[in-house]
Amino acid sequence: MNRFRTLAATLALAQLVQVAPAAAADSELPRLVERGGRHALLVDGAPFLILGGQAHNSSNYPAALPKVWAALEDAQANTLAIPVAWEQVEPEEGRFNFSYVDTLVAQARAHGKRLVLLWFGTWKNTGPAYTPEWVKFDNARFPRMRDQEGKASYCLSPFGEATLAADRKAFVALMRHLRNIDAGKRTVIMVQVENEVGTYGLARDHGARAEAAFRQAVPGAVLARQPAPAGRPAQGSWSEVYGDYAEQYFHTWAIASYIEEIAKAGRAVYDLPMFVNNALREPGQPGQPGQLDQLPPPWKGDFASGGPTWDVLGIYKAAAPHIDFAAPDIYMPESGKVAAVLESFQRPDNALLVAEMGNAATYARYVWQIVGKGALGVVPFGIDYASYSNYPLGSKHTDRRMVEPFAQVYAAFAPMSRLWARWAFEGRTHGVAEGDDRAPQTLALDGWKATVSFREFQFGERQYLRDKNEYAEGTELPGGGVAIAQIGPAEFVLVGQRARVKLSSAGGKPAMYARVEEGRFDAAGKWIMERNWNGDQTDYGLNLPAMPTVLKVRMGTYQP
């Protein structure tokens, strides 16, 4: 069967997407599906695109929520990611209080938003700050990691049996509560288990239980996903198999196994998709796509050992099958690094969700690239009007100026987000963000090529100018991007800003536009044409202005 449907069929599918929630009724929980190495998050039975925002760390209290909703509304986001802290739901051992969760879920429904809950338990940015006091200061019962000299680390040990039992008990209580209050409406669509796990400054635990485990043979499941480096024995103890990588890999396995116990127990009572997030190790090294036959240098204190960094995703897959995927937290504004991170985390066995990203304006253009690449979604951090600026990690602003660049992009995707998620799952979507070098980029489409350039004038070519270095106003910093969905053999939905797109036939046949309709999809997924671009508006390519614009383009070829 032809891979492409006619537009009519695609729009009929859109209607299906719209009716799915009612048809799926109360039975269908959110779940992650994979087909041909692509992924979709099904919500109410249909692919869902997360246009998200994450609240600040201390906004997980009812009094803080109004400023969160205000920012989220301004951003036109459809999903809020927000912590639920162990310290707040179990301040005294065994006495649970979920009143904050109740308020949060009720308010999310009132605002028409979905929730991704972030379980801040044993580890939050590797540390125990969000554990209840009865855990934090009782290190006889809840041990910290030990270094080679036996000195305590700040980080709780993944070998703490009582710690695991207590965290698991609290997490299960949370999931049971969610099932009771939300299984019918499914406001909460996913749960992140712990937050940016791993350990800084120490490659692994040296406590007695850890030492004994370190001397054991590497489990077969780990060997299958994370083979021995070239020239090393295929099995044996961690040191024998992995040599210089042994401590990091062992600690990764220990933390992933701990998380698995929590996720497995939580899903047994309420089976929502679950994931982990990652404080990145430096991208662009051997071991990443393009250099997969090599390994990056061994850990030397340069990132959190034990976290789901791109080099050890296989260990997480082996040790934590109840975790659906590992997600990157992107606080590196450089376009080359962002691209390398996206490549590393989008794998046939790992769905791509950008679980966090800086909220500075420069990051907004990456939404085109991320959503275009078919990610489950994207969640800039600090979409929250609490007076707290994440500069230099994120924006200097804490008001509408911070939200506006994201709002523009989200507004373009929002009405067609269900359609887009479906197209992404079908492998029809592509995306680019303007690079730091401002250079043109090409996208290989099915039978077509898109050339995307930046800093162009809307009318004419740059070389027509007397001063070739004169650039269009408003393009002083990189801020362009385009996402393209190929919805038919020669038909495209093209959405973006501050970019010029030229479409040409991959086979070199002469081609021209049949139609270039500007418009939008309505809530039912029906295309509403507002005008047809022609003449000056198409003579120099499709010049997407500063304000995001949606085009439905049909191309035609003719005989030379």
Ligand code: DGJ
């Ligand atoms: C990454 C963490 O996961 C977030 O909770 C937050 O601390 C940001 N860093 C920084 O704002």
